[in-house]
Amino acid sequence: MPHAVAVTVNGTSYPREIEPTLLLVEYLRETLGLTGTHVGCDTSQCGACTVLVDGRATKACTMLAVQADGAEVITIEGLAKNGDMHPIQRAFAKEHALQCGFCTPGLMITAVDFLERNPSPSDAEIRHAIKGNLCRCTGYHNIVNAIRSASAEMRQSAGARPKVAAEVKR
Amino acid sequence: MITHPFTYQAPTTIEEAVRALGGAGEAKVIAGGHSLLPLMKLGLAQPEMLVDLRRIASLGEIRTEADGTIAIGALATHRVITHDQTVRAKLTALAEAAGEVGDLQVRARGTIGGSLAHADPAADEPAPTIAFDATIRAVGPKGQRDIRARDYFKGTFETALAANEILVEIRFPAQPARTGSAYAKFAHPASRFAVTGVAAVVTIKSDGSVERAALGVTGAAAAAYRATEAERALTGTKGDAKAIAAAAAKAADGITALSDLVASSEYRKHLVTVYARRAIERAIERARA
Missing domain, CATH: 3.30.43.10 (Uridine Diphospho-n-acetylenolpyruvylglucosamine Reductase, domain 2)
Structure with a gap:
């Protein structure tokens, strides 16, 4: 039986009738057409499907879309503001932190959640934070460089730039 | 899909x-x-x-009651538990275990109630839950009942919870003064599940000797267990390196250890003794701090 849900994605509310079996990632990609969020393993291991749900990095393959009713979701499409790339996006480009790019949206979303809470991380902390995101091009060194580089830029622009999504307690 | x-x-x-x-x-x-x-x-x-359960707001709370009991709602996520100041200060081994669950995204969604209800033998939080002598509160058609953590874990994916009951809260009793705790884990390199995880809770006397010790072990056997032989061996000692090593060596006594591709039962038992030593060392350090 379909359920009426309204999920706010990148600032826009989308009321839809959906089946309970629909995963959040399927809702984003297939119902809304937001294909920037990738499906890698579909077993909550690879992190390619990571999006922010109420400000927390979440594997969208391991959440039902009905569970996101009323939630605020930010996908990779929502990181740039008015054509301005988010610091994490600029840092990934600058540091060559991607090859094939499949894991990139998930890694950037995880990094945003992490850096909003830990603005000056050590490399060890960065590596611990991205344990749930697999890169099969073996580009972790440059990914860590990019997250460190983004953290510096985010600290400098902290006052000027609004948080992507504040953590909401529900 | x-x-x-x-x-x-x-x-x-x-x-x-x-x-x-x-x-x-x-x-x-x-x-x-x-x-x-x-x-x-x-x-x-x-x-x-x-x-x-997501709309039942009260299930997400962590509160301290008048007698010092810390009641953690079933919906508290591993992320919330890891960062909660009360849990970090009073139930350090639990905060450490929650911070070791899966990865950042898993900790953002996964809950302590879900972990304990599912009862995976390699889950982290059962170890501190039994080491702190917590009580599992469940609600069913006949009302509410409390189950001692030691009586709760029955086997692999098996608990004392009935099919028509819902786990609502995990209640951690107040710990005495001069108590320290720690969680030491050997994680599966891919899944991050515990191949072995040991939670140690140690209370020391004013002269520095061990008044009481509790060890909860996960990942090693079909269900999380209390290493009672090791606890007995540590109690009453000076809590020095020799006493810790002797006690830790008994942490896998009497168990039927799991065996799989990652670790044979013999290797798992060895890991339990090594991680028991590390957990006890850190717990005693904290008790003395």
């Missing part, structure tokens, strides 16, 4: 949730879904109905 159809409801009170669970057809409770949804994708669980 989930191919097996099911109905879904998200009641706003625990009473409604219990009623829904006891209705017709096979129903399952869902919280963070990080154990249940993967099983449903594999077809290993095919519930006809999911009862989602």
